[in-house]
Amino acid sequence: MWRGIRIAILSIVLVIVAAGAWLDRQRTTSWEHTVWVGAFPVNADGSRAAGDYIAALSPAQFQPVSDFIAREAHRYRIALDAPVGIRLYPALAAAPPALAPAAGPLERLAWSLRLRAYRARVLAAIERSQPKITLFLLYHDPALSAALPHSLGLQRGLMGVVHLFATPAQAAQNQIVTTHELLHTFGATDKYAADSDAPLFPDGYAEPDRQPRYPQRYAEIMAGRVPVAPGRQQMPDDLSQTLVGAATAREIGWSRGK
Numbered sequence: 689m690w691r692g693i694r695i696a697i698l699s700i701v702l703v704i705v706a707a708g709a710w711l712d713r714q715r716t717t718s719w720e721h722t723v724w725v726g727a728f729p730v731n732a733d734g735s736r737a738a739g740d741y742i743a744a745l746s747p748a749q750f751q752p753v754s755d756f757i758a759r760e761a762h763r764y765r766i767a768l769d770a771p772v773g774i775r776l777y778p779a780l781a782a783a784p785p786a787l788a789p790a791a792g793p794l795e796r797l798a799w800s801l802r803l804r805a806y807r808a809r810v811l812a813a814i815e816r817s818q819p820k821i822t823l824f825l826l827y828h829d830p831a832l833s834a835a836l837p838h839s840l841g842l843q844r845g846l847m848g849v850v851h852l853f854a855t856p857a858q859a860a861q862n863q864i865v866t867t868h869e870l871l872h873t874f875g876a877t878d879k880y881a882a883d884s885d886a887p888l889f890p891d892g893y894a895e896p897d898r899q900p901r902y903p904q905r906y907a908e909i910m911a912g913r914v915p916v917a918p919g920r921q922q923m924p925d926d927l928s929q930t931l932v933g934a935a936t937a938r939e940i941g942w943s944r945g946k
């Protein structure tokens with residue numbers, strides 16, 4: 689009998705989690721109301737450079753991200769003036785739990801639960817109108833780390849953990865990475881080859897029908913690079929060299945079809 693009860697309770701929990709994920713998806717991809725995104729800076733390495741950079745952050749630095757999403761949404765005939773609004777919150781004292789690079793499935797599960805608990809604690813401190821999506825922006829001093837850990841955006845969980853360089857020279861790249869991870873939280877998938885960073889054809893190309901195919905003029909935001917020749921791609925300078933491609937638009941509910 690206990691076994692039956694245990695299975696029943698587990699089934700109920702699973703149904704609640706699945707229903708929650710479904711509801712989240714409906715709420716964030718209906719594009720009938722502005723989705724509020726909370727940006728929470730974190731000093732990732734405890735450095736003075738990251739601290740100073742965070743202290744100087746302003747909402748204006750996130751405007752290009754919401755402007756890009758609005759511009760692209762309108763291109764896909766979404767009527768909403770401001771599909772997303774980004775609110776900058778004060779810096780958090782503690783970083784989100786990190787995932788060990790070699791983590792197995794059970795460790796991943798435990799980490800994702802810890803991450804959700806961390807997010808819940810952060811949101812609980814906000815008294816009213818909590819953001820629907822949370823982005824944890826972890827700033828690193830470029831003098832201390834040449835490469836950053838992988839950023840991630842989770843649709844199930846409605847949050848992103850985004851690693852960024854704490855220098856004005858990287859502001860445009862930071863905006864691209866932030867937009868990429870934000871679109872993951874709306875259900876967009878990566879569109880580049882994991883081993884080579886090459887955009888996948890056709891979905892990772894902003895203009896797959898362009899003739900001749902190379903050089904492409906834009907990066908597809910979920911591919912992240914501009915294909916300039918077969919097997920060769922470049923980082924876009926900024927969001928103005930970046931588009932939301934047809935496949936990404938379908939994934940995030942901007943267009944119907946296959």
Ligand SMILES: [Zn+2]
Binds near residue numbers: 868869877878
């Ligand atoms: Zn990605």
